[in-house]
Amino acid sequence: MMHKISIKVNGDLYVLSVEPWKTLNQVLREDLNLTGTKLGCGTGDCGACTVLVDGRSVTSCLTLAVEMDGKEILTVEGLAPAGEELHPIQRAFVEKGAIQCGYCTPGMELSALYLLKNNPSPSEAEIREALSGNLCRCTGYNKIVEAVQWAAKELKAEKSKSTRSK
Amino acid sequence: MGLPKFNYVAPETVQEACQILEKLGGQAKVMAGGTDLLIKMKHGALRPKTIVGLRKIKELRKISFRKNQGLFIGAMALLEEVASHPKVKKLYPAVAYAASQTATVQIRNMGTVVGNICNAAPSADNIPSLMAFGAELIIASPNGERRILLENFFKGPGEVNLNRGELVKGVLVPPPPEGSGVSYQFISQRSKVDIAAVCVAAMVVIDKGRTRDVKIVLGAVAPTPIRALEAEGLLRGKKLADRSIQKAAEQASQEARPITDMRATSEYRRLMVAVLTKRALLEARQMALAS
Numbered sequence: 001m002m003h004k005i006s007i008k009v010n011g012d013l014y015v016l017s018v019e020p021w022k023t024l025n026q027v028l029r030e031d032l033n034l035t036g037t038k039l040g041c042g043t044g045d046c047g048a049c050t051v052l053v054d055g056r057s058v059t060s061c062l063t064l065a066v067e068m069d070g071k072e073i074l075t076v077e078g079l080a081p082a083g084e085e086l087h088p089i090q091r092a093f094v095e096k097g098a099i100q101c102g103y104c105t106p107g108m109e110l111s112a113l114y115l116l117k118n119n120p121s122p123s124e125a126e127i128r129e130a131l132s133g134n135l136c137r138c139t140g141y142n143k144i145v146e147a148v149q150w151a152a153k154e155l156k157a158e159k160s161k162s163t164r165s166k
Numbered sequence: 167m168g169l170p171k172f173n174y175v176a177p178e179t180v181q182e183a184c185q186i187l188e189k190l191g192g193q194a195k196v197m198a199g200g201t202d203l204l205i206k207m208k209h210g211a212l213r214p215k216t217i218v219g220l221r222k223i224k225e226l227r228k229i230s231f232r233k234n235q236g237l238f239i240g241a242m243a244l245l246e247e248v249a250s251h252p253k254v255k256k257l258y259p260a261v262a263y264a265a266s267q268t269a270t271v272q273i274r275n276m277g278t279v280v281g282n283i284c285n286a287a288p289s290a291d292n293i294p295s296l297m298a299f300g301a302e303l304i305i306a307s308p309n310g311e312r313r314i315l316l317e318n319f320f321k322g323p324g325e326v327n328l329n330r331g332e333l334v335k336g337v338l339v340p341p342p343p344e345g346s347g348v349s350y351q352f353i354s355q356r357s358k359v360d361i362a363a364v365c366v367a368a369m370v371v372i373d374k375g376r377t378r379d380v381k382i383v384l385g386a387v388a389p390t391p392i393r394a395l396e397a398e399g400l401l402r403g404k405k406l407a408d409r410s411i412q413k414a415a416e417q418a419s420q421e422a423r424p425i426t427d428m429r430a431t432s433e434y435r436r437l438m439v440a441v442l443t444k445r446a447l448l449e450a451r452q453m454a455l456a457s
Contacts, residue, residue, distance in 0.1 A: 001173060020174030020217070042167030043205045044273055056246070056275040061167075062204050063276065066174050067221050111271065132359050133270025 005069040009034065010078030018065040025049045025060035027068075028075060036076040036106050040135070047134030050107035051075050057114040059133075076106035079113070088158065089113055092151035093144070100138030108134050112148045116155055124149070167208045173216040179223060180335060184308045186218055188331030194218050196333060198241055198281035201273050226335065229254065237261075237339040238304075245274040245282070245292075258339060259453075260295035260348040260367060267291055267350075267358040283316070284334055286326050287361070289386035294367030295350040297383045297391060301339045307332045317383075320390035343379070346371040347453025351442040352385075355429065362386050363430040364438040366418075368446035370406060372454040377401045382414070382443055387422035387435050394418035397443065406451050415444035 002017040009032060018027060028034045028051070040048030042061045049060040052074040079087040086094070089109050099105050108131060115122055115130035122130065127148045128141070136144060177183040187194055195214035197203050206212040220226055226242040231253040239248055248254055249266035265279055268291040282292040283303070293316065301316045308331050316337065319326050328334070342348070352365035365385035371378045380401045382394040397417040404410055424435035 003174065019171075021169040021171050023169065026168075042208060044201055044270075044276075047270070047272060050272055057272050058276050059272045062201055064174070064200065064204070064217075064219070067176075067200075067219055114271065130271055132357065133272045 003066045003069075005066060007065075007068050007070075008072040010073070010075060010081070016065075020064065020066045022065045023061055024051070024053075024063040024065050024068055024073070027065040028060060028073075034075050034077050038103055038106060040103070040107075045135070046104075047107045047111060048104055050110045050134065052110055052114060055114075055117070057111055057133075074110070074113075076109060079109060087113075088154040089116070089148075089151040092147040092154065096143050096147035096150055098139060098143040098147035100136075104134055104136040104138075108136065108144055112151060115148070116152055120156055120159075121152060122148070169204065169207055170210070170213055172207075172214055174219060175216060176219040176222045180225070180306045180333060181308070183218055183220065183223065183333050184306055184331050186216075187333060188308050190216055190218075191330050196220065196284070198284075199244070199273075199277035201269070201277040202281065202285040202287075228336075231257065233341060235338070236341045238336055239279050239339070240336040241280040241334055242278055243280070243336075245269075245277050245279055246271075248279050249274065257342055258295075258299065258348070260350040261292075261299065261339065264291045264295045264350045264367075267352065270359055280334055280337055283319070283337065284326060284328075286320055286322075286324050286390070288323055288388060288390055289362045289365065290391070291350075291352065291358075291362060291365060291385075293391045294365055294383040294385045295348055296337060296339060297393070298348050298350075298367040298369035298381045299339045299342065300369075300381070301337050303337055304335045305332050306335045311335070313338070317391070317393060322389045343371050345373055345378070345454050345457055347450040347455075347457060349446040349449035349453065351446045351449070353438055353442060361429065364424075364435050364442055366439065366442040366446045368443065368450045370401070370447065370450045370454050372406060372451065375405060377404055377406045382418050382446070384418060384422055384439055384443075386429075387424040387439055389423075392421070392423075394421040394443070396421055401447075406447070408448075411444055411447045411451070414447065415440040418443040 006015045038048040040046035044059040044062040193215040226240040228240040245265045255262040302313045348369040352362040354360040367383045369381040385391045397414040419440035422439045424432045426432040
C-alpha cells in the first residue's frame with residue numbers, strides 16, 4: 001500500500017506517495033533527484049547518507065520515508081542553495097583540503113553542522129567524537145577535523161558580525 | 167541494500183497498538199527507532215509482514231521524574247534525549263552515560279533506550295545500569311498493564327518475555343536510595359561505535375560504613391545480561407574495602423559464561439569481567455560516599 005507523505009526538503013514542500021519499505025535515502029536520491037546525499041553501507045555504520053531531520057542528524061539509509069510525514073529535512077544541497085556562496089562548513093572543507101574522493105563529504109558536513117549548532121566551540125576531542133559516525137577512507141581525518149575547527153571560527157565570526165550590525 | 171516489502175501501520179494510541187499486535191501476532195514487529203530492526207530486515211534475518219511504528223504515540227516520547235516513583239523513560243525516548251536529560255544526568259548518571267556511549271551520534275538520534283532493551287542483545291549498553299538500579303518495564307496489553315523486573319525480561323539473545331498483544335510502554339527506574347552509587351563500565355575494540363565486548367554495571371548502597379545493598383550486572387558474557395549473585399553475596403553487609411572488591415571482581419569473573427566470537431575470546435572476556443567489575447565497584451563506592 002502507498003502512503004501519502006508531505007515533507008519539506010531544503011525548504012521546498014513535496015507531497016509524495018511512498019511505499020512503506022522505501023528509505024528516506026531512496027526517496028531523496030531516486031524520487032527527488034537529490035543525489036548529494038550518498039548511500040554507503042546501508043546499515044547506519046558509515047554516515048555517508050547523513051541528513052538532518054527536524055534539526056537532528058540521522059542516517060537516511062535506516063530512516064523509513066513513511067515516517068517522515070510532516071518533517072523538515074536538510075541535505076547537503078540545502079547547505080548552499082544553487083548559485084549562492086558556499087556554506088562556511090563547505091568552504092572550510094575546500095580550504096583545508098578535507099575532501100579527497102568526496103564520497104563522505106556531504107555526510108561529514110551535515111554531522112559538522114549538527115555539532116556546531118549544538119556546540120559552537122568544540123574541542124578537538126569533541127569534534128572527533130561528533131564525527132565518529134562518519135567514515136572517511138581517504139583523508140585520515142586530520143584535515144576534516146581542521147576544517148571543522150576552521151568552520152567553527154568562521155561561523156562565530158559571522159555571528160558576532162551579524163549581532164553587531166543589528 | 168534494499169528492504170524487503172512489508173505493510174506499515176502507525177497507531178496513535180497504546181491501546182490501538184496492542185490491538186493490532188494481538189491481531190497480527192508473530193507476523194508483526196514493533197518499531198521504535200528502527201536501527202536494529204531495519205538492519206536485520208536488510209540482512210534477511212527478519213521478514214515481518216507488518217511493521218507497527220510507534221512514532222505517532224505521543225505519550226511514549228516522554229521522560230519524566232517523580233520523587234516517589236522515580237524515572238520513567240518512554241519507549242520512544244531517543245538515546246540522545248536520555249543521555250542529555252538534566253534529571254537523568256543528575257540522579258541516574260550511569261543511565262545517561264550508558265545511553266551516551268551507545269553507537270554513534272546519528273544512531274543516538276534515531277534509536278531509543280527501550281528499543282535497545284527490547285532488541286535483547288546480551289551486549290546491549292543500556293541494560294546493565296538499568297538492571298543495577300532495579301528498573302522495571304511497564305508492559306501494556308489490550309487487557310491492561312503489567313510490570314516486570316528488567317532482569318526477568320530476557321530469555322536469550324533477542325528473546326524476551328512478551329506475550330501476543332503486548333507492548334513495552336517504557337522503563338521505570340526507582341528513585342536512587344540514599345548513599346547509593348551506580349557505575350557502568352565497558353570495553354570494545356572501536357570505542358563506543360562498536361558493540362561492547364564486555365560490559366558491567368555495579369550498584370552499591372553504603373549505610374554507616376557497610377554495604378547495605380549491592381548489584382553486579384554483567385553484559386555480553388552470557389546469553390542474557392546476568393547478575394553475579396555470588397559476587398554480590400561476598401559484599402553484602404560488609405565493609406566495602408579494596409580487598410573485598412578485588413575478591414568480588416574475581417568471583418564475578420567465575421560467574422560469567424562467555425563465548426568466543428569475532429569481538430573477543432572467551433578467556434579475554436572472563437579476564438575483563440574482573441577488571442571492569444573492579445572498576446565499576448570502585449566508582450560506585452566513590453559515588454555512594456560522595457552522595
